[in-house]
Amino acid sequence: MKKKKVNLLLFYNTYCLGCTGRAIPFAYELTRDFPELNLIVIHTNFGNQTFTENEILDIFTTKTSPFDIYIDPDAEAYNHFKCEGTPHWIVLDQNLDLYRSIFGSQDQSQNRLFYALESLKN
Template identity: 55%
Template sequence: MVKENSNKTANIESIKVQEFDLNEIDLIKKFKGKPLLIIIYNNQCLGCTGRAIPLAYQYQQEYDNLQVIGIHTNFGTNQVTENDIKSIFTKDEIPFPIYLDSGHKVYDQFNSEGTPQWILITSEGVLYRSIFGSQTGSQNRLMYALEDLCS
């Protein structure tokens, strides 16, 4: 849930996703007090798996205080498994926390334009930026936003 405050910034009250065992968790509560870089993506999106996921991993390595989180959004009725998610990585391990967005609720919550959609949230839980895409222009906007957020 997103709520606008008096300063015209959006406080993020909750981001509810599912773990692979389908237990629901709230990312705002789980990662309270940390700036978040969330990538909303889909395994079938080549821009996501070829450019965005590696970029998210790179940012995880560069920014010690930043929590990178992947959210696989599902537009169909097929259940996505942990093995499905692992299949896009060269190693059989997930490099940062990845959760499931069944019924694309989080995708809709942030009015995503497509995948990948980058969501940056301050350590105070305020929506800082939302950036769509994985190509050079989007990567540059994301880089500048992260430098500002994490400085």
């Protein structure tokens, strides 16, 4: 995480179709709309799930990701932010304080996220 920047954390799971079909592409769009944004994408494992890097990258047609993906093997970061499911977005302001916590990938959650990021623009 970077202080003095807006940080966006996306918690997702490869088995979550809303994550791979909507949230990941939307996260990519947001990096284009908000180039100053520090995007942190976190693949969260649940229960006894384990994924290899190749399995995680399999959702991308090029088998590479346009951004770094971190793995939360025991869902510790996910639980720390009290996420409700995947995808879950956490917006931290420039002081690294929690600004918004948004669950989901549908239009309403995407709009809420976009407006949250817009309101934090300098």
